[in-house]
Amino acid sequence: MSDELDIYDPVLFGDDRSEGLVAVGFNEGADADKITLFSREKDKTVSAEASFRPFILVESGYIKDCPQVYDVKKLDGNGRLKECVSFANWKDVVSAKTWLSRETGFSPSAPGAPYLFINDPVQQYLMLSGKTLFKGMEFESLKRLQVDIECTTAEGYEFCNADRKEDSIIAIALADQSGWVEVLSGTDMDEKKLLTRFVEIVAERDPDVIEGHNIFNFDLPYIAKRAKMHKVKLAIGRDKSVPKVRPSRFSAGERTISYKRYDVFGRHIVDTLFMLQVYDISHRSLNGFGLKDAAIHFGLAAKGRTYIDGAEIANEFRKNPEKVIKYAGDDVTETRSLSALLSRSYFIQASMLPYTYQNVAVRGNATKINMLMIREYLRKGKAIPKPGESREFAGGYTDLFETGVIENVHHCDVRSLYPSLMLTRGLGPSSDELGVFLEMLESLRDFRLKAKRKMIDSGTDVERNYYDALQTAFKVLINSFYGYLGFTHGNFNDFGSAEQVTAEGRDLLSGMIKWLENRGAMPIEIDTDGVYYVPPEGGPAAAKAMADRQKAGETEKFRKEFQEWLPDGIDIEFDGEYESMYSYKMKNYALLNYDGSVVIKGGALKSRGLEPFQRDFLVELIELKLKRKNEEIPALRARYEKAIQDREFPIEKLAKTVTLQDAPSTYSAKRETGKTPRRAAYELALLSEREYRAGDQISYYVTGEKKNVVVHESSKLVSEWSKGERDENVSYYIGKLAALCKKFGLKDEPFASAQGELF
Numbered sequence: 001m002s003d004e005l006d007i008y009d010p011v012l013f014g015d016d017r018s019e020g021l022v023a024v025g026f027n028e029g030a031d032a033d034k035i036t037l038f039s040r041e042k043d044k045t046v047s048a049e050a051s052f053r054p055f056i057l058v059e060s061g062y063i064k065d066c067p068q069v070y071d072v073k074k075l076d077g078n079g080r081l082k083e084c085v086s087f088a089n090w091k092d093v094v095s096a097k098t099w100l101s102r103e104t105g106f107s108p109s110a111p112g113a114p115y116l117f118i119n120d121p122v123q124q125y126l127m128l129s130g131k132t133l134f135k136g137m138e139f140e141s142l143k144r145l146q147v148d149i150e151c152t153t154a155e156g157y158e159f160c161n162a163d164r165k166e167d168s169i170i171a172i173a174l175a176d177q178s179g180w181v182e183v184l185s186g187t188d189m190d191e192k193k194l195l196t197r198f199v200e201i202v203a204e205r206d207p208d209v210i211e212g213h214n215i216f217n218f219d220l221p222y223i224a225k226r227a228k229m230h231k232v233k234l235a236i237g238r239d240k241s242v243p244k245v246r247p248s249r250f251s252a253g254e255r256t257i258s259y260k261r262y263d264v265f266g267r268h269i270v271d272t273l274f275m276l277q278v279y280d281i282s283h284r285s286l287n288g289f290g291l292k293d294a295a296i297h298f299g300l301a302a303k304g305r306t307y308i309d310g311a312e313i314a315n316e317f318r319k320n321p322e323k324v325i326k327y328a329g330d331d332v333t334e335t336r337s338l339s340a341l342l343s344r345s346y347f348i349q350a351s352m353l354p355y356t357y358q359n360v361a362v363r364g365n366a367t368k369i370n371m372l373m374i375r376e377y378l379r380k381g382k383a384i385p386k387p388g389e390s391r392e393f394a395g396g397y398t399d400l401f402e403t404g405v406i407e408n409v410h411h412c413d414v415r416s417l418y419p420s421l422m423l424t425r426g427l428g429p430s431s432d433e434l435g436v437f438l439e440m441l442e443s444l445r446d447f448r449l450k451a452k453r454k455m456i457d458s459g460t461d462v463e464r465n466y467y468d469a470l471q472t473a474f475k476v477l478i479n480s481f482y483g484y485l486g487f488t489h490g491n492f493n494d495f496g497s498a499e500q501v502t503a504e505g506r507d508l509l510s511g512m513i514k515w516l517e518n519r520g521a522m523p524i525e526i527d528t529d530g531v532y533y534v535p536p537e538g539g540p541a542a543a544k545a546m547a548d549r550q551k552a553g554e555t556e557k558f559r560k561e562f563q564e565w566l567p568d569g570i571d572i573e574f575d576g577e578y579e580s581m582y583s584y585k586m587k588n589y590a591l592l593n594y595d596g597s598v599v600i601k602g603g604a605l606k607s608r609g610l611e612p613f614q615r616d617f618l619v620e621l622i623e624l625k626l627k628r629k630n631e632e633i634p635a636l637r638a639r640y641e642k643a644i645q646d647r648e649f650p651i652e653k654l655a656k657t658v659t660l661q662d663a664p665s666t667y668s669a670k671r672e673t674g675k676t677p678r679r680a681a682y683e684l685a686l687l688s689e690r691e692y693r694a695g696d697q698i699s700y701y702v703t704g705e706k707k708n709v710v711v712h713e714s715s716k717l718v719s720e721w722s723k724g725e726r727d728e729n730v731s732y733y734i735g736k737l738a739a740l741c742k743k744f745g746l747k748d749e750p751f752a753s754a755q756g757e758l759f
Contacts, residue, residue, distance in 0.1 A: 008135075011376050011440055012447070013352050016129055019136030022143075022208045024356065025238065025266045026052075026121040032089040035125045038208075038238065038266050040137065045206060047238070047266075052125050054093040056100070057081040057384055059114040066099055068092045078433055079383030081116055081491075090121050109489075116384065116491070126354035127375045133350040133357055138466055142347065144339065145207035146175040148332040149219050150324060152314040154690075161696055162225035169226055170317050171325055172198050173332035176205055177340075183329045187321045192230040195223065202236045209268040209357060210236075211339045213291040213331075216259040216271050224262075238266025250362050252277035258661075268358035272335060275342040275361065287606065287615075291334055300337040305330045309652075311699075311718075344469030345476060352473070365480030366487035369440075373492050376436050385431040390488045393499035396528035397506040399513075400586045405625050406524055409591070410535055411576035412562070414508075416475075417529035418482035419445065421504045424569035429485065429494040437492060441481050448474035505529070508570065515565055519558065524583055532581060532589075580626045584744075592626040613640065613653040613733070614740050621744065637741060644733045647726045654728055655718050657699040660685065664692050680715040688717070707731035 008017050022045065025036040035052045038045055053071075056063070060082050063070065069092065073084040087093040097108060097117045106113035118124050126132065134142070150173075154166035161167055170186035172194055182201070184194050202210070212219045224243070227234045234242045241264075248261035255277060262269050276294055280286045287293050295301040306327040308316050317324045343361070350357045353368050354375055360368075377384055414420070419441055422428065428437040448471045455467035484490050485498035505528070512531060513523050520536035535558060563572050582590040588602025600606050600622060606615065617640050624632050643649050658681035662670070668686060670676040680700055685692040692698070699718040702711055709732055716727075 009443060009447075010130065010379065011436065012372070012443055013135070014126070014130035014132045014354065014375065015379060016131040017135070018131055021131060021133050021135065022137075023133070023238070023266045023268065024122045024125065024131075026090070026125070027239070027241070027265065028090055028121075032091050035122070036239075036266065037131075040141065045143075045208075050125070050129075052121070053086040053088065053128075054090050054121060054124050055084050055086045055128070056093060056096060057116040058083045058085055058100070062100065062104065062114050063096070065103075066096050068096045068099070070096065073381075075378075075381055075383040077377075077383040079377070079385040079431070079491075080114075081384040081386065084378065093117075111387065111389075111488075113386075120359070122356055123354055123359070123371070127371065127378065130375075130379065132352060132354065134347060135351050137351075138462065139340075139344050139347045139469065140177065140462060142177065143206065143208045144177045144336070145202065145205055145210050146173075146332050146335045146339065147210060147212045147215060147219055148173040148328060148335055149222060150313055150317075150328045150331075151222065152317065153311070160222075161693060162222040163693060164691075165229075169194055169222065170313075170321075171328040172223075173328035174198075174201055174205075175329075175332045175336045176207065177336070181329055181333060183325045183332075185321065185325050186317070187325075191226060192232060195227045195230060195232045195234075198223070199232065199235055203240075206238070207267060209270050210264065211270045211272060211335060211343075213294075213335050213338070214271065214273045215269065216262065216274075217257075220262045220269070221260050236267070237264050241265045248362075250274055250277075251364060253281040263358075268356055270339065270343060270346075270358060270361050272338050272342060275339075275346070279342060288608065291331060291338070294338055295334040298338065298341060300334055300341070302330065302333070305334075344465065345473045348469050348473035349477070352477075365477060366484045366490060369477065369480060369484045370487070370490045370492070372440060373432070373436055376440075377434065380434065382434060384491050387489055387491055388431070388493050388495060390486075390493075391495050393486075393495060394502060394506070396502055397509040398527050398586060400525050400583065402522065402524045403583045403585070405580055405582050405628065406522075406534060407580045408534055408537075409524065409532055409578045409581040410574065411530060411532050411578075412559075412572050412574045413530040414512075414566075415571045415573050416445070416478055417505055417508070417570075418501050419478050420570050421501055421508070422481065424567070425500075425504060427497050427501050427504075429492040429497060431494065432492050437481070437484075441478065444474045444478050448478065508567070512562075512566075515562065519561075521558075524581065525586065525589065527587060532583075580628070582622055582625050590622045590626060592623075598623050598626060610740075611654055611656055611733075611736065613644075613649055614736060616653070617737065617740065618744075633746065637737070637746065640737055641734055644737065645730055647728065647730070651701055651718055651721045651726075651728065652699070654733055655699045655701045656681075657697055659697050660692060660694050663694045666694070678712045680712040683712045684715060684717055702729045702732050703727050704729040705731060707735040 020040040021037060022040050023038040025038065033052055035050045037048050037050055039048070059080050063072070063083060063085050068087060071086045073086070075082045075084055087096060100115050101107055104114055108115070108117040108119065149169050150171040151160035151167055151169050153160045154164050168191045172184040174184070175181040184197055186194065189197065220243070224234055224245070236243065243262040243264045246261050248259055250257045250259060252274070257277070273289060276286065276289050286297055292301070292307070306323060308324065308327045313324060346357065346361045349368070350360045353360055354371055355363060374384055423438060423442055423445070426438065428435070451467045451471035451474065455464055455471060458464035458467055482498065482501055485494050485501065487493050509526055513526060516523050516531070516533055522534040524532040524534065535555060537554060559574050566572060577594070578591045579594050580592045584602070584605060588604040590598060590600045590605060592598055600619065605618060605622065610618070617636070620636055621633065624630065624636060660681065664682055664685040667676065667682040671678060681698040684698060684700055700715045701718060701721065702709065702714050703716050704714045709729065714729065
């Protein structure tokens, strides 16, 4: 197999080899049959127009009475969608889609619809043309502008809201990939001038992408509302247009985020908060999704970095504005570093997929594979199948064999288990008559191996980063091919094949567990494709002897025999050795590395539903357990109980912060109809004289003296708390700590006998 990487493979990268395309724009209000292409030529960004005929894919005969003028291209093959119907402009294709919906009784997204309409003109153009973004480019050549704003908050409120006239932007921090940083300060100009200068800088720097942390749900909506209030035209498009805004949703695993989508002509908007959510799905190692938490987690926080509590920014700005300006500059610098770390894979994916960079960052992997399949079928003039009917089937093999603290733990992982089974067993969609699915999967696997070798052999950081991003992008897609088989909206889905893949996987993993046990190893947990186990030599004494050559030789012999036992095409990777592991329950565990660092995974061990003091206690408790310092646990508990009893904790450690998903009036209406229970945050919002809206955050704590209280009747806003007259409910919070201790098997003490709600 040659090590040369063909980034022009038409199946993966589209069949147009044009390089340097950085953005594609479409303006429905102008020539609705034209697409604007923005390309990089040396250091300049140039634009050109291209003709565009939008299309709908339909079953034979359904379009014949359509009143719009159209052309039909017949597609060969067994797929139901045999006609690619093109129109003169976007207005006509939308009218035809509306007519089809009315005539057939099916909306475009309804199961069984006899047509397929892609409601994105740029995506349609990229699919038909075979063009993709960023071919022939390095990530470093992408022009990226980072944005972060700081705002004042009206007295009595904890968080700023753009609809309140008293709130305002006091700083706009900007940075780009070159290292440039500039903070527009409210001490030098009023809010209107801040916004005007922001628009000017966007035009001057002419970025391909605008980045921010929570930019969709905070920075851009705030900027847009304040610009409208001051009659400042937010002309940040490459054609001087204002952003188009519509509600949208983003999903990452079990999490779904509603957000305001901003589309800027000729540019992309990327939210590092979304990227962080996707990262956490596979790693489950983040303590929070805030920028500061992420910067600390990834080691991006600079020494001497300025920190200010969000609720104190307004007061700090009045007393020491320069500190706030420095804080804003540090925020935007961390955003730049975080994006550079997380977005390289998306940059590479954009060179493959018929999507804008912005859409690559928010689309699910199954949807991406579906579009690659459809693009290739259209390129070859083949009919597209309709999605198969969904059904339930047994999933992967997960099991927990041991709990508690276990020493000398190793981890092995079957490399791309399901993709490997699909390739070795030939398990692809039955409707894929061209065999594109397995061809793409095999190409991606080969590409990834080549990219990894290139990464290892790289002579420069730029080259190494490029190939690392390349192999990571391939890995992400490779591991999504199985999920595509069971994707309800996938045109080539196949639930039968998906079921067969998981069955083969369960058989293989069950055999692995038996092999380990027969060799004297002790399995701890298996989760779909990875196993934690204690090797045959076992025990803490063996852990201390790992440096011994004879032991190392036995370990290597054991691993070699394990690999040789596996079927051809299935490879195992031994990717972790740990001093100890705290196995709590399935998918919830903590690992102690030999350097003393601790990794905690699983919602039960780091639930964001806990008050901050509980999360802090849990981290310390787990570390003591891992290090076999159980004798220190009573003192840890006593320290936390004393801090609560003596009212030593800042109120923020005891408080819960909730983002209002509904307006308080909407909540009230639901509550009256019995559709929702009473909730403390909303009840406080309703009782407040201040006007709270959806999107506002409320921090509250529990008052009173008894440990058992009705929370929504005994809560107060943190803003109402007085340091001189502390009234937090000591018994309630000690009860919360006691309940947490009970969950983790600690004996109850008389001082902490209260039981309360844990999660």
